[in-house]
Amino acid sequence: IMAPVPPGIRFLTNFNREQWYKAFTFILTFLLYTSFHLSRKPISIVKSELHKNCSSELQTTGRGRLLQTEMDCGWKPFDKSNYKQLLGALDYSFLCAYAVGMYLSGIIGERLPIRLYLTFGMVTSGLFTCLFGLGHIFNIHSLGFYIFTQVANGLVQTTGWPSVVTCIGNWFGKGKRGLIMGVWNSHTSVGNILGSLIAGCWVSSNWGLSFIIPGVIITVMGLVCFFFLIERESMLRSMYDTELLLPRDGVCVDGAGVCVPMQQLVVVKSETEPSPISFFGALHIPGVVEFSLCLLFAKLVSYTFLFWLPLYITKAAHLDAKRAGDLSTLFDVGGIIGGILAGVISDRLAKRASTCAVMLLLAAPTVRCYSMLLVCGGLVNGPYALITTAVSADLGTHKSLKGNARALSTVTAIIDGTGSVGKFYFICSSLNSEIKEVKVYACFLDCR
Secondary structure (H helix, E strand, O other): OOOOOOHHHHHHOOOOHHHHHHHHHHHHHHHHHHHHHHHHOHHHHHHHHHOOEOOOEEEEOOOOOEEEEOOEOOOOOOOOOOHHHHHHHHHHHHHHHHHHHHHHHHHHHOOOOHHHHHHHHHHHHHHHHHHHHHHHHOOOOOHHHHHHHHHHHHHHHHHHHHHHHHHHHHHOOOOOHHHHHHHHOOHHHHHHHHHHHHHHHHOOOOOOHHHHHHHHHHHHHHHHHHHHOOOOHHHHHHHHOEEEOOOOOOEEEOOOOEEEOOOOOEEEOOOOOOOOOOHHHHHOOOOHHHHHHHHHHHHHHHHHHHHHHHHHHHHHHOOOHHHHHHHHHHHHHHHHHHHHHHHHHHHHHOOHHHHHHHHHHHHHHHOOEHHHHHHHHHHHHHHHHHHHHHHHHHHHOOHHHOOOOOOHHHHHHHHHHHHHHHHOHHHHHHOOOOOOOOHHHHOOOOEO
16 A cells, blocks of 8 residues: 655645745745844944943052042943943944945845845955954954944945845735735844844853854855845746747658758747836835835834843843843844734735834833833834835835836835934934933833
8 A cells, every 4th residue: 555645745745836936035035134133233232241340449549548449341442431432333333334325225236136236245244243253352442443344334234125125025926915024024033133142152251253153144144145046036937938949859751761950949038127216216106205204213213222222231230241132132022023913914904004103103102111122122113124024015116116126126225224314313312422321222211
């Protein structure tokens, strides 16, 4: 008796070639952008090691009196009293370069092969991430060195988001786009969580490795992108949509035994590539400006949590750097749930804007209490995820474009670039702060 086909194999054979490539592209782009966020997270974990106060010690003066002095054991130049401004300068450098570069990145990415453009960005980002960590290995104490690596990393990281959103938008239509991209966008939170855990492994012993390991990971993923990323479904059709008009061996005359060799003629179906949209042309698409401004405020809150939450927990709750980093992942776990929930609701109601508005209104009370990090993460990152994925893809294929799909990268870059302006607003204001606690973050969280 022949054994029946295993149910798992029967399930797998239900999917055709196109569905398998869609699943492969979904998973690959998910992992690619996970590595982007994974490499951004270490700076927030390491801040508490760049500046930390050792216990006080007693020193004897020349007259025999005892003086109590505070001994700093941080990493120069972040061991001084103005450490908050210097750490803020690191964030500001990255975010400012990211915001400015994002507007250009979408325009450039629309005119270059996504696979090569994304590979270049990932490999160079890994280089600059490792370079920051090598500052610890080679005992570098120059502020300019760390500012340079942050600026350079911010610029090359702009290659990521427009590229992956364009790729996923090319493969998946508008049907259930909110749900699909809500699940897909969880790579942001997954990357933050993994970045926190990886950086936390070495933050107290050798914080240089907290940057080097993520840098190596994103570099490897860049090479994976080069070898396996398929930009759009039409690239596969050019491989398979061929028609043989004549037999390979030629034509034989019946009864005569004579065969005439013929050349094989292959017809390849090709699609005319539309011209890329201009920057100002993308601004005229209905909804681009409105959603860009909405993302500005949502991203402001989200990235304030991303860069300052571990340090704030360290100062407010008096936890070590590793425990603070682990606790901060609750915000990202909430972000995963919120992103999927926002996608499902917006698909069901067919109202993206209303979904974002309601969730952001509900988020307002929760940002004032870090005991609600899980809920806050869901309500803040839900609209953030929806705008940067499904909404961007919808606007990039808007009916006013009349079928021209070469606007996805530019529209995504405009929306995300405007959101990035909000990211460094509070970082910028913190540079002139003279308050002893981390008030740039405490202005959101005053419930302990």
